[in-house]
Amino acid sequence: MGDVKGFLKHTRAKKQYAAPTERVEHFEEFVLPWPKEEYKDQAARCMDCGIPFCHQGCPLGNKIPDFNDAVYQGDWKGAFDILKSTNNFPEFTGRICPAPCEASCVLGLNNQAVNIEHIEREIIETAFDEGWEKPHPVVPKTNKKVAVIGSGPAGLAVADELIKKGHEVVVYERDAQLGGLLRYGIPDFKLAKSVVERRVDLMKASGVVFKTGIHVGTDITGGTLAAEYDSVVLCTGSTIPRDMQIEGRDLKGVEFAMPFLSHQNQKNGKEIDVIQPRFNAEGKHVVVIGGGDTGADCVGTSNRQKAASVLQIELLDKPATARSTENPWPEWPMVLNTSSSHEEGVDREWSMLTKRFIGEAGQLKAIEMVEIEWIDKGQFKFKEREGSSKILPCDLALLAIGFSHTDPSGLVEEMKLALDSRGNLQTTNFKTSHPKFYAAGDSRRGQSLVVWAIAEGRKAAKVVHDQLMAEAVSITVVADL
Ligand SMILES: Cc1cc2nc3c(=O)[nH]c(=O)nc-3n(C[C@H](O)[C@H](O)[C@H](O)COP(=O)(O)OP(=O)(O)OC[C@H]3O[C@@H](n4cnc5c(N)ncnc54)[C@H](O)[C@@H]3O)c2cc1C
Ligand code: SF4
The missing domain is CATH 3.50.50.60 (FAD/NAD(P)-binding domain)
Known part of the structure; x- marks a missing residue:
């Protein structure tokens, strides 16, 4: 549990990133580590909360207060052993987990949650640096x-x-x-x-x-x-990706998010030499349809490919900046999420329905959208707001509306x-x-x-x-x- 009064002494530290203007020039990771002492202070914020709801919040049941305590004590090997007892790959979750554990951290009731994910990443990276992470020992074979x-x-x-x-x-x-x-x-x-x-x-x-x-x-x-x-x-x-069957769906330039993203990853991994023009956002007006994390990944990738403009649209209403009474702790907070990709530059619009894709000679040129008002979200009922229709230039529309x-x-x-x-x-x-x-x-x-x-x-x-x-x-x- 770290220092009993740690949460009174230390505030939650922000993750350190390379500047947006610098990081959009490449496809490398850009999260900068804190000094080792900062991890200790952040782990010290984990309190003696009695019932650590973070255990339930984490699908792996990571023993978060235990590894926080070990980090606070400077026992990084001990922290690694605790972390590895429940998580095979902390180097993945420590980088890209949306951290439902932090959403259910008891400190989050009236303060900012403990920085669990970032501590997890440092524990496993320390383990790799120190050579503690090794192949599994040989065990007797079962012949299965x-x-x-x-x-x-x-x-x-x-x-x-x-x-x-x-x-x-x-x-x-x-x-x-x-x-x-x-x-x-x-x-x-x-x-x-x-x-x-x-x-x-x-x-x-x-x-x-x-x-x-x-x-x-x-x-x-x-x-x-x-x-x-x-x-x-x-x-x-x-x-199987979700699709939208509207006018102009078959135009060149209306693409699913996955092939767009995987082409860039393949290029980075030298599996391919050039990105096909249809998956290249360079110089294009890009509209990302879908306000989730995959959509945010498309925004970050489009900016790195030097798109002329990037707009991300979402059918649902703009979320509030703080939890509502219907969405109390320790539920997952349905609040506005501004990711590092959004910080790199994007226009975002909510309550926006895509009406049709408009093309010339088979190539996407514009997109028509209309604002909507929700009537019943449970029943998925909405109506279009009169006079709110607009047509915007668009050379690449990326469908990031999930997988069915x-x-x-x-x-x-x-x-x-x-x-x-x-x-x-x-x-x-x-x-x-x-x-x-x-x-x-x-x-x-x-x-x-x-x-x-x-x-x-x-x-x-x-x-x-x-x-x-x-x-x-x-x-x-x-x-x-
Ligand atoms: C763009 C994108 C970004 C995401 N970002 C995040 C994130 O930041 N954080 C997060 O927690 N989650 C994220 N997710 C979700 C996360 O990646 C998935 O939930 C997770 O990868 C699912 O793991 P899986 O092993 O079940 O399937 P997958 O990762 O989809 O792996 C399935 C594998 O099976 C292979 N396969 C399928 N059929 C066959 C077959 N017949 N023969 C041989 N091989 C086959 C596929 O090629 C693939 O390699 C993201 C998802 C997407 C699409
Ligand atoms: S960051 Fe993810 S994997 Fe790590 S403790 Fe939290 S929920 Fe579990």
Whole structure:
């Protein structure tokens, strides 16, 4: 819990960033570390609150007061051991987690929450610097084979947990490089790909085998995997994007956010030499449709590509700057979020409906929007505000309105895996409708967060391990009879 009176002595420190004008010139990370002493002061703000709601706030159940106390005591190795006991990849969450733990921090009731995420990042980076983070020790082999499909955070967490138990683990990934959305979705300026590679290298050294460029369901069938492996875990993500079927949708220049973002990441990673003109914002008037985090990533990327202008629009009303009485602590605060990408330059408009895309010779040239008034948000009912329609120049419209569900074709179709009412893989305790197949992460849960994907991967791995060991025991008992 740090210093008992720490929260009275220290205020919450702001994260330090390189200046916006400087950081938009490159795609590197730009968060600057604090001096080591500042982390100690920030950890000291964690109070003796009795019931640490942050435990529930964090999907991994990170033992936050314990690692804060260790940091306050200067025991960074102890803090690392505590953090790693619940989180396989703190270097990811310490950079890009929206920190639901901080939203539920008890200090946040009448003060500013403890800086949990930033402390987490420093703990794991210290561990890497000091050489404490090593491949897992070799354990006796179980002679059980598990295939993991997908190398996003869920698949990586499943593999990392199962290799520790002595199983043979092979991860199949259809993309050329590993990491799922960590690599191809989340921009490099939020998460450097060297951080993903550092973790993958450790996992390889622990014995995990990665096979890239293999699309399960196309290059290898689910039936083959079912025959070769004792268990198969699907961590295939929620990949079907939400679309908008309005006039002009088929014009060149109306693009989904994901290919736009992944092209830039591929260019940074030297997988491609040039970004295709349709995914290049340089000199263009960009309108990002969707006010969420993916939209913010499009804003940051457009600015780095030197767009002529960037506008982000959102259908919902502008959120308030502070919690309302209907949204009390420790709920996730539905308040205005100004991200580092917004600070780099963007116009933002809320309560705005896209009416149509306007083009010339098949190319997007303008966008028509209209202001709306919400009648019933629960029923998704709104009306257009009379006389508020406007047409703005637009050469690139990026659809960042989320993902609806996992891909129902290919492997899912072949293995006849049941889907739930939202189109995600239907599971009971992470088991799908096929006895050998399990699922974790966005493919099961729907579009979510990296911290949830890791948490799901850990839980699914435990279910798989328990099942494999139960089968091993029953085979031994039968053999003994
Ligand atoms: C642009 C963007 C930015 C985001 N930013 C954040 C953020 O800042 N913080 C945060 O917490 N969350 C963020 N998220 C959400 C987060 O990235 C996801 O919730 C998380 O990555 C889900 O992990 P996953 O392992 O379930 O799936 P994914 O990361 O989607 O990985 C699925 C993997 O499965 C592979 N795959 C699929 N089908 C097959 C197949 N048949 N054969 C072989 N391989 C297959 C895919 O190629 C992919 O690599 C963001 C999402 C997007 C789109
Ligand atoms: S993983 Fe996310 S929610 Fe959990 S302690 Fe870290 S920042 Fe908080």
